[in-house]
Amino acid sequence: MGIKHLNTKKAVNAQNKKANLGLDIDLSKFKQKTSEVKGLTSLEELQPDIAESARGVGIVENEDSRSGSFFQVDSSVVFSCHKREVEGLEVLSTQESLKRYDWLKDYYYKVVEVDADKYTFEAHLQKGGGYFIRAKSGVKLTLPVQACLFIGTEGLLQAVHNIIIAEEGSELHIITGCTTHPLVSSGMHIGISEFYIKKGATVTFTMIHSWAEDVDVRPRTGVIIETGGRFISNYICRKPVRSLQMYPVSYCVGEGARVRYHTLIYGSKNSSIDVGGRIVLSAKDCRAEITSRIIAKDQSQITARGHLIGEKPETKAHLDCRGLLLSDTASIHSIPELSAKAQGCELSHEATVGKIEEDQLCYLMSRGLTCDEATALIIRGFLDPEIPGLPIHLKQEIRKTIELISEKAM
Amino acid sequence: MSLLEIENLFVEVDGKNVLNGVNLSIEEREVHILMGPNGSGKSSLMMSLLGYPHYKIVQGKIRFAKEELNSMPIHQRVKLGLAVSFQSPPEIRGVKLRDLVRLSAGVPIWDQSKEPEETFASPFLQKVGLSPETFFDRDVNVGFSGGERKRSEMAQIFAQKPKLMILDEPDSGVDIDSLKMIGRNLGEYIKESHCACLVITHYRHILPYLKPDLAHIMCGGMIVKSGDPYEMFTRIEEKGFCEYLGLCPPGIKDKIEKGIKR
Numbered sequence: 001m002g003i004k005h006l007n008t009k010k011a012v013n014a015q016n017k018k019a020n021l022g023l024d025i026d027l028s029k030f031k032q033k034t035s036e037v038k039g040l041t042s043l044e045e046l047q048p049d050i051a052e053s054a055r056g057v058g059i060v061e062n063e064d065s066r067s068g069s070f071f072q073v074d075s076s077v078v079f080s081c082h083k084r085e086v087e088g089l090e091v092l093s094t095q096e097s098l099k100r101y102d103w104l105k106d107y108y109y110k111v112v113e114v115d116a117d118k119y120t121f122e123a124h125l126q127k128g129g130g131y132f133i134r135a136k137s138g139v140k141l142t143l144p145v146q147a148c149l150f151i152g153t154e155g156l157l158q159a160v161h162n163i164i165i166a167e168e169g170s171e172l173h174i175i176t177g178c179t180t181h182p183l184v185s186s187g188m189h190i191g192i193s194e195f196y197i198k199k200g201a202t203v204t205f206t207m208i209h210s211w212a213e214d215v216d217v218r219p220r221t222g223v224i225i226e227t228g229g230r231f232i233s234n235y236i237c238r239k240p241v242r243s244l245q246m247y248p249v250s251y252c253v254g255e256g257a258r259v260r261y262h263t264l265i266y267g268s269k270n271s272s273i274d275v276g277g278r279i280v281l282s283a284k285d286c287r288a289e290i291t292s293r294i295i296a297k298d299q300s301q302i303t304a305r306g307h308l309i310g311e312k313p314e315t316k317a318h319l320d321c322r323g324l325l326l327s328d329t330a331s332i333h334s335i336p337e338l339s340a341k342a343q344g345c346e347l348s349h350e351a352t353v354g355k356i357e358e359d360q361l362c363y364l365m366s367r368g369l370t371c372d373e374a375t376a377l378i379i380r381g382f383l384d385p386e387i388p389g390l391p392i393h394l395k396q397e398i399r400k401t402i403e404l405i406s407e408k409a410m
Numbered sequence: 411m412s413l414l415e416i417e418n419l420f421v422e423v424d425g426k427n428v429l430n431g432v433n434l435s436i437e438e439r440e441v442h443i444l445m446g447p448n449g450s451g452k453s454s455l456m457m458s459l460l461g462y463p464h465y466k467i468v469q470g471k472i473r474f475a476k477e478e479l480n481s482m483p484i485h486q487r488v489k490l491g492l493a494v495s496f497q498s499p500p501e502i503r504g505v506k507l508r509d510l511v512r513l514s515a516g517v518p519i520w521d522q523s524k525e526p527e528e529t530f531a532s533p534f535l536q537k538v539g540l541s542p543e544t545f546f547d548r549d550v551n552v553g554f555s556g557g558e559r560k561r562s563e564m565a566q567i568f569a570q571k572p573k574l575m576i577l578d579e580p581d582s583g584v585d586i587d588s589l590k591m592i593g594r595n596l597g598e599y600i601k602e603s604h605c606a607c608l609v610i611t612h613y614r615h616i617l618p619y620l621k622p623d624l625a626h627i628m629c630g631g632m633i634v635k636s637g638d639p640y641e642m643f644t645r646i647e648e649k650g651f652c653e654y655l656g657l658c659p660p661g662i663k664d665k666i667e668k669g670i671k672r
Contacts (some may be wrong), residue, residue, distance in 0.1 A: 362501050363502070368489055377505055377519075384504045
């Protein structure tokens with residue numbers, strides 16, 4: 001659904017269209033775009049408090065270990081660059097890229113519908129930034145590109161639109177960190193992300209969220225994977241939020257396309273979280289895997305979804321959802337769904353939800369660990385994703401985040 | 411004062427008596443064997459010494475390394491030098507065996523960026539015949555065979571450097587090769603470390619490796635007989651527990667449950 005074809009009636013409907021899932025958020029209570037924040041020539045010029053928050057979501061000021069960087073504060077892109085020696089990589093603001101490339105309109109609101117709900121429509125109205133990342137044909141970037149979406153103003157509505165294109169045979173690793181300034185307690189983040197993974201290309205996308213306690217978060221993600229393409233999504237939510245709802249949808253349209261979703265949710269305090277995803281296997285030999293590890297503490301209420309759709313024969317997919325309850329007032333609701341629409345699609349799921357087993361705790365204590373240390377060790381092990389195909393830098397970021405969560409879980 | 415002193419210990423689990431007045435002393439460097447019919451309270455004694463939840467002491471005292479254990483949490487008892495190997499240890503997904511061996515010795519989990527080649531846990535695994543190449547990255551007990559579990563327990567308790575090891579049937583459910591290896595390992599460790607040892611077992615095969623000083627028979631939640639390990643095994647093998655203890659049918663089951671000794 002292109003913008004141009006969106007008639008007025010539809011637009012009006014979209015403006016008030018509630019999402020199917022998650023709490024309904026009144027967008028009028030948030031502040032719109034803030035004044036322009038000054039651009040930087042290097043991430044090392046970031047204010048120390050902003051830099052520190054960003055580090056918590058995997059963003060480093062020293063770019064030696066990154067192929068490129070993007071940094072947005074509120075609605076202003078303050079930094080976007082890629083190293084000069086990296087040819088075939090583009091990191092731009094979405095608005096800038098739309099001006100630069102006329103063809104990009106074919107990728108704008110094509111895999112996420114502009115009138116899907118009021119959040120997608122709000123992002124269209126605001127044009128509040130976001131990044132365009134493109135790896136050109138055959139370019140293999142082993143160092144990740146990092147992107148930070150930062151809310152620095154209390155009560156702000158940030159609505160970004162990201163477009164990621166991996167051209168034929170390319171390899172692209174992205175780490176996106178989303179966080180708020182320590183003094184910000186409420187706000188809203190809407191993030192449209194459209195991924196186009198061409199023939200034989202590989203994209204890994206690692207997103208770490210670390211929001212303030214009264215922030216509402218609505219990512220809207222769509223992915224198209226062509227023949228032989230691979231998409232690995234790692235999502236980590238490590239701090240309490242007011243509400244988070246997302247349901248990324250991947251379409252494997254070419255033969256042998258592969259998708260993995262790994263989701264780590266650490267729900268605490270009063271977080272209301274509804275996460276999941278759908279993968280549609282529309283060509284032969286496609287493979288998909290959804291793995292979720294959910295921790296629910298305090299009064300957090302978490303719904304974990306997953307929907308695998310096999311539309312063609314010789315497709316195979318598995319869904320694995322495990323939840324760990326750390327309090328009697330938290331809850332985890334797991335909803336796995338499988339739809340087979342052709343003979344010879346092999347879909348399976350397993351889901352377990354429960355508390356840490358006492359005999360595991362006691363066993364570790366019998367090796368000299370305190371109860372807290374034993375719990376942290378079990379949680380760390382529970383979250384450890386062991387994701388194949390991730391570059392070392394991303395693995396390190398994920399490990400670091402898991403360490404932080406395990407320590408905090410006490 | 412003995413290393414371990416158990417005095418008239420009564421323990422219940424969920425309101426059911428499992429120990430009915432156990433008395434036992436173990437001196438430093440001594441090796442004791444604990445035998446007895448199934449359900450006689452051997453494992454319950456071990457769990458009570460360790461302080462597992464649900465094992466509630468209703469009477470009596472446990473003293474170890476000069477401290478009273480009765481209300482001490484598990485990890486503190488372990489820090490005093492008590493180490494146990496379990497009969498059927500649980501599987502823990504995501505926790506690496508190498509890390510648990512390290513933690514058993516108080517060494518932090520392996521961080522490749524600080525220690526490119528792991529050098530602490532690997533020798534312990536090697537020693538008990540779990541090749542580090544294979545077992546290094548394995549989750550604790552997940553997919554382990556019976557023998558591998560026993561060996562993994564050995565590696566962990568050796569790393570603990572205990573004053574007293576309590577081994578719950580280290581020799582059951584393992585093949586002959588594993589049995590020999592476990593026996594040899596235990597024997598060597600006891601010799602090198604001079605630690606004391608209480609071994610729960612049904613079989614005599616492990617005795618030559620351990621060179622035990624004394625054997626005890628438990629029945630009905632009490633120690634009902636103590637003596638020379640070889641002699642006792644010979645008699646039990648001849649007659650079985652019931653006749654040896656003078657508990658003849660009929661009504662034998664009742665008597666065992668009530669803990670009646672001759």
